[in-house]
Amino acid sequence: MGIITVNKMKKIAVLSGKGGSGKTFVSTNLSNVIHSSTYLDCDVEEPNGYIFFENNKLIANNTVYREIPTFDEEKCVGCRKCVDFCKFSALAFIGNKPLLFDEVCHSCGGCELVCEYGAIKNKKVDIGNIEIYEKGDKKIVSGKMKIGEASAVNLISEVLDQARGTTIVDCPPGSACSTMEAIKGAEFCILVTEPTIFSLHNIQMIVELVELFNIPYGFVLNKSDESIDYIIEDYINSIDKPLLAKIPFSKDIATQTANGKLVSDNDPIARDIFVSLADDLERKGILK
Amino acid sequence: MKIGIALMEKNIEKDINQTFARAPYFAIYNSDNKEVVYFDNAAKDASGGAGVKAAQFFVDNNVDAIIAYRLGENAVQVLTKSNIKLFAPREELTAINNINLLIDNELNTLVDIHSGYHHG
Ligand code: SF4
Ligand code: SF4
Numbered sequence: 001m002g003i004i005t006v007n008k009m010k011k012i013a014v015l016s017g018k019g020g021s022g023k024t025f026v027s028t029n030l031s032n033v034i035h036s037s038t039y040l041d042c043d044v045e046e047p048n049g050y051i052f053f054e055n056n057k058l059i060a061n062n063t064v065y066r067e068i069p070t071f072d073e074e075k076c077v078g079c080r081k082c083v084d085f086c087k088f089s090a091l092a093f094i095g096n097k098p099l100l101f102d103e104v105c106h107s108c109g110g111c112e113l114v115c116e117y118g119a120i121k122n123k124k125v126d127i128g129n130i131e132i133y134e135k136g137d138k139k140i141v142s143g144k145m146k147i148g149e150a151s152a153v154n155l156i157s158e159v160l161d162q163a164r165g166t167t168i169v170d171c172p173p174g175s176a177c178s179t180m181e182a183i184k185g186a187e188f189c190i191l192v193t194e195p196t197i198f199s200l201h202n203i204q205m206i207v208e209l210v211e212l213f214n215i216p217y218g219f220v221l222n223k224s225d226e227s228i229d230y231i232i233e234d235y236i237n238s239i240d241k242p243l244l245a246k247i248p249f250s251k252d253i254a255t256q257t258a259n260g261k262l263v264s265d266n267d268p269i270a271r272d273i274f275v276s277l278a279d280d281l282e283r284k285g286i287l288k
Numbered sequence: 289m290k291i292g293i294a295l296m297e298k299n300i301e302k303d304i305n306q307t308f309a310r311a312p313y314f315a316i317y318n319s320d321n322k323e324v325v326y327f328d329n330a331a332k333d334a335s336g337g338a339g340v341k342a343a344q345f346f347v348d349n350n351v352d353a354i355i356a357y358r359l360g361e362n363a364v365q366v367l368t369k370s371n372i373k374l375f376a377p378r379e380e381l382t383a384i385n386n387i388n389l390l391i392d393n394e395l396n397t398l399v400d401i402h403s404g405y406h407h408g
Contacts, residue, residue, distance in 0.1 A: 086336075
């Protein structure tokens, strides 16, 4: 008789209102203290999380494609069906012919289906690549968008397919489409912020986003400073959500991070913070 | 000649809207009979290429010229490929005054073209 092992997958998305708030810092260090975790870097315009996992081993590098329509002028009768069908307004109709705006196209494939004259064929275009690394029991996945590519959504969705076990998703900053894609399927969101008025404003937009998706969430306060933490803490209390961890502002942490080091490996205090963050998530039933 | 503009209110005595594709209303002025027709801008809430959609609206209505403060690249491509001329309004004047200037050939060609705002 065999034993059925269910590999339970838990996805935790890490978000911040703007770049540089410590989103990658929190996601890499959190993955680092969780056994057999997967770190997915969905900040595809600037994926740099993999750098922190020193001595990692690249095990795969896959090109990612999306499909966009091409038009056969000979077969096209100018019926305009495809143009009227496209919900994303990626097609214009000029001189009786459809004209594609490929950066607006969402690769839904619909226009090819509605053309009754076989004038539309989809072709693959390269939108970026996914690098998969291994380090010890950890899996590290980095999505890199090709320069000039306007939409990160397809690439992020492929990065998410690499989830395995406890998965930490490093989301793109802000609250645009790409961030919405990255939090898909997440069981919990960690909102990383700093104690400044500017960060407060930004994080409120992220709160709106995760509320919209109805995903439970909590906060991590980075560069915490007792004299100004109230800026964020008062807000967190007012919406009655958990403050999961405070990471004190420290030159040492900043220097190590700037040098591409994981503080959870090198600084015992920082390690404790991340271990108790992971424990806290486990107690909340989010891990395991 | 048919002239297209974007408006904040359905009134050409008011100013031209600062933005084009996501303006609340459009108007088309026909200089032959001095008639103006107002439209709700369906591209305003477009989930994708608002610029393409807004420009397509004016192409489908056979306008000859557009007066706009600034246009996105995609809108410009659709409009110019359809031989629609693009003009920049004078800031201090109302929509109708700008239209009259254009008819008198007194407006400059539009140069303010932005690279567009992507949906995400
Ligand atoms: S639906 Fe097909 S035939 Fe009709 S305009 Fe589009 S490409 Fe041409
Ligand atoms: S694939 Fe979809 S989004 Fe792209 S042009 Fe065709 S209908 Fe529009």
